[in-house]
Amino acid sequence: xxxxxxxxxxxxxxxxxxxxxxxxxxxxxxxxxxxxxxxxxxxxxxxxxxxxxxxxxxxxxxxxxxxxxxxxxxxxxxxxxxxxxxxxxxxxxxxxxxxxxxxxxxxxxxxxxxxxxxxxxxxxxxxxxxxxxxxxxxxxxxxxxxxxxxxxxxxxxxxxxxxxx
Amino acid sequence: xxxxxxxxxxxxxxxxxxxxxxxxxxxxxxxxxxxxxxxxxxxxxxxxxxxxxxxxxxxxxxxxxxxxxxxxxxxxxxxxxxxxxxxxxxxxxxxxxxxxxxxxxxxxxxxxxxxxxxxxxxxxxxxxxxxxxxxxxxxxxxxxxxxxxxxxxxxxxxxxxxxxxxxxxxxxxxxxxxxxxxxxxxxxxxxxxxxxxxxxxxxxxxxxxxxxxxxxxxxxxxxxxxxxxxxxxxxxxxxxxxxxxxxxxxxxxxxxxxxxxxxxxxxxxxxxxxxxxxxxxxxxxxxxxxxxxxxx
Numbered sequence: 001x002x003x004x005x006x007x008x009x010x011x012x013x014x015x016x017x018x019x020x021x022x023x024x025x026x027x028x029x030x031x032x033x034x035x036x037x038x039x040x041x042x043x044x045x046x047x048x049x050x051x052x053x054x055x056x057x058x059x060x061x062x063x064x065x066x067x068x069x070x071x072x073x074x075x076x077x078x079x080x081x082x083x084x085x086x087x088x089x090x091x092x093x094x095x096x097x098x099x100x101x102x103x104x105x106x107x108x109x110x111x112x113x114x115x116x117x118x119x120x121x122x123x124x125x126x127x128x129x130x131x132x133x134x135x136x137x138x139x140x141x142x143x144x145x146x147x148x149x150x151x152x153x154x155x156x157x158x159x160x161x162x163x164x165x
Numbered sequence: 166x167x168x169x170x171x172x173x174x175x176x177x178x179x180x181x182x183x184x185x186x187x188x189x190x191x192x193x194x195x196x197x198x199x200x201x202x203x204x205x206x207x208x209x210x211x212x213x214x215x216x217x218x219x220x221x222x223x224x225x226x227x228x229x230x231x232x233x234x235x236x237x238x239x240x241x242x243x244x245x246x247x248x249x250x251x252x253x254x255x256x257x258x259x260x261x262x263x264x265x266x267x268x269x270x271x272x273x274x275x276x277x278x279x280x281x282x283x284x285x286x287x288x289x290x291x292x293x294x295x296x297x298x299x300x301x302x303x304x305x306x307x308x309x310x311x312x313x314x315x316x317x318x319x320x321x322x323x324x325x326x327x328x329x330x331x332x333x334x335x336x337x338x339x340x341x342x343x344x345x346x347x348x349x350x351x352x353x354x355x356x357x358x359x360x361x362x363x364x365x366x367x368x369x370x371x372x373x374x375x376x377x378x379x380x381x382x383x384x385x386x387x388x389x390x391x392x393x394x395x396x397x398x399x400x401x402x403x404x405x406x407x408x409x410x411x412x413x414x415x416x417x418x419x420x421x422x423x424x425x426x427x428x429x430x431x432x433x434x435x436x437x438x439x440x441x442x443x444x445x446x447x448x449x450x451x452x453x454x455x456x457x458x459x460x461x
Contacts, residue, residue, distance in 0.1 A: 004171060004172060022166065023169075023171075023172040024166045024167045024168070024169050024172070025166055025167075026166070026167065026201075029166060045205060046202045046205050046206075047198055047201075047202060047266075047269070047270060047273075048359055050267070050269060053269055059243070059272045060268055060269045060272060061269055061272055061273055062269045062270070062273070065197055065198055065201045065202060065273065066197070066273065067167075067172070067197065067201075067216065067218075069172070069174065069216075070216070070218055070219065072219075114268065114269075132268075132357070132358070133268055135267050135268065135357065135358035135359070136266070136267025136268045136269040136270065136358065136359070137267075
């Protein structure tokens with residue numbers, strides 16, 4: 001049994017924070033238990049399902065297979081960071097509601113954080129490219145088409161272009 | 166929480182070597198997308214880990230003084246795919262590693278980890294064999310470089326010497342290997358994402374300046390044997406020949422003299438042999454087209 005602890009300083013959702021964490025902890029453990037960011041779901045815990053996906057320095061990572069101590073000095077974003085100052089939903093969250101891209105909701109935070117990386121790239125992707133970019137997430141309610149539609153709609157909205165027919 | 170005995174975090178290559186010598190039974194962890202999953206499954210439970218993930222000096226793609234491509238061992242798959250030098254000089258490597266797992270896995274997975282695992286199905290491995298990559302290992306007595314073919318000893322075992330405190334620090338693609346050379350990779354799997362290759366095939370060609378002769382052809386497979394392998398018979402059948410339909414046929418049939426796939430729950434030996442021929446043919450034709458040639 002390990003008895004190692006380490007101070008981890010990082011920036012979470014725009015705020016500089018620090019906590020002493022057990023070196024055995026995954027980033028999922030740290031975000032959920034130490035920071036109460038419960039949008040980060042524990043799904044498969046082996047990097048298959050994407051439910052624990054967060055953005056680290058702008059790139060999507062499964063936080064379940066990322067050691068908490070690796071977060072030192074990193075900028076981490078979770079779904080909670082998308083809310084406006086008065087709890088307003090972001091455009092991509094609203095699009096998930098409008099397109100009924102949510103059933104049980106367990107996969108949603110992970111999907112949305114991948115969508116944020118896609119949207120913030122400022123690029124226009126084809127449907128096939130979007131499917132590939134979203135392929136690291138499992139939705140066991142199998143609402144994939146609605147999810148794709150929500151991301152695509154928001155992408156075109158942000159690009160200021162109409163959705164091609 | 167992971168069931169680990171201790172975690173040692175290396176801050177530099179020298180520090181990693183010192184930690185290796187101090188804790189010879191500890192497992193090295195790069196991105197962790199294999200090691201942590203195995204720990205979760207209980208296979209490596211209770212192990213000591215040496216994390217090299219924090220060594221930023223091992224990230225990035227550069228050209229050395231001889232214009233060899235130098236890929237730092239901790240460079241992630243997604244960074245390799247997006248890298249301008251790779252796109253310009255060895256695009257097929259970027260395309261091959263873009264088929265690993267999922268976007269999140271490609272952000273955490275490293276080329277060093279992919280090769281040090283020693284598994285035959287690694288998406289980078291067949292292309293690195295086909296491009297005669299050189300593996301750079303750094304230990305207490307300095308740097309050792311060896312061809313990737315010699316790095317793989319047997320299934321799951323690579324020539325990484327713990328008594329030397331070695332870690333893999335880079336993978337090099339020599340200029341002589343990538344110059345005027347174009348290639349193609351096909352991964353055969355049952356689904357597109359989160360899939361381990363049933364068979365992977367990587368081919369590259371260098372055509373004569375007038376595009377009428379295949380000056381050099383190289384082909385390598387993953388999952389066609391216990392370790393990734395080249396196909397000398399098939400290469401000999403193509404080298405110095407005109408790129409024709411018949412040649413593509415002869416070349417692709419010749420791979421059967423070289424490969425030795427097995428029956429596994431993923432696919433039978435017979436099926437792997439069958440698709441190996443077709444994948445070789447398609448990869449060759451595509452490589453010829455990418456090199457600016459056409460079947461005559």
